Amino acid sequence: MSDNQQAITEDQRRRAALIWDYHQMHHPLRPVDVAIGLGSHDLGVATHSADLYRAGLFPTLVFTGGNSPTTAKVFPRGEAVHYREHALCLGVPAEAILLEPKAGNTGQNITLSREVLAAAGITPATVLLVSKPYMERRSFATARKLWPDVEILCTSEPLELDGYMKSIGDEKLVLDMLVGDLQRVIEYPKLGFAIEQQVPEDVHGAYESLIDDGFTSRLITT
Structure with a gap:
């Protein structure tokens, strides 16, 4: 300090x-149709997403996020871009990752990720949101409002x-x-x-x- x-x-x-x-939802992990890694200052989101992909919990992973004042210096190419690069280094294949590089808030993370999935021909019934540990509940509440027809599960790096x-x-x-x-x-x-x-x-x-x-x-x- x-x-x-x-x-x-x-x-x-x-x-x-x-x-x-x-803030943590304590949802039991199980296989889902897709996961969405919510952009932030915390690279642990990408690490945890990669771990869960390698564990076989989902076939498709969306990374979402542009930049904010908090992340511009840490991730100058954008949160989702840096997350993707990190996940690739951890062994996630490029074809498993979809990129949403524009979102500036949690609502846009959900809405724009949904559009990216639709453009790829994917209509999931179950979605796992991967976030910072203290953001699980807010991301859950946002997704349930904006995407009520899918089942939302939440997880974060176990810290x-x-x-x-x-x-x-x-x-x-x-x-x-x-x-x-x-x-x-x-x-x-x-x-x-x-x-x-x-x-x-x-x-x-x-x-x-x-x-x-x-x-x-x-x-x-x-």
């Missing part, structure tokens, strides 16, 4: 762990919160992201972007207290 990064307290870590666990914070290298940023994604889970259904998800009282309390503690850099204006 660099000198300008904020260390978190054990109590803040405990509250963050409640939100971390809530605990402490391991993920070490991989990112900035504990405050991770808590900011956990809080920001939960705000979107709460607020996006009101805007028509996602289906509503019940938030347990202890999770909501942890969310509000972390906002009070200043973990707010990823909040949106509502």
